[in-house]
Amino acid sequence: MPRTHITFYPDQRVEQLLQQEKARRPGVSQSQIISDLIEEALLKRKPSRHRIPPETFTRIASF
Incomplete structure (x- = not known):
């Protein structure tokens, strides 16, 4: 299984925030x-x- 490698290239704003x-x-x-x-x-x-609103799950769970 090949490993996935993510390379992060920060732009100037990200670098400044970091x-x-x-x-x-x-x-x-x-x-x-x-x-x-x-x-x-x-x-x-x-x-x-x-997105499904959280209330939907509450309604489903309350049956």
Whole structure:
């Protein structure tokens, strides 16, 4: 099974944000900072119009 390797090419804004976070959080690994930033960005993302609202699952579960 071939391994998948993802290469990350940061643009200037990403590099600047990464440097700011490194300065703000000394001792935290760069990969952890990148993971945190990605998670934060995903949480801030606007929900898709096609996503199933959470209430639907509550209604299904309450049968």
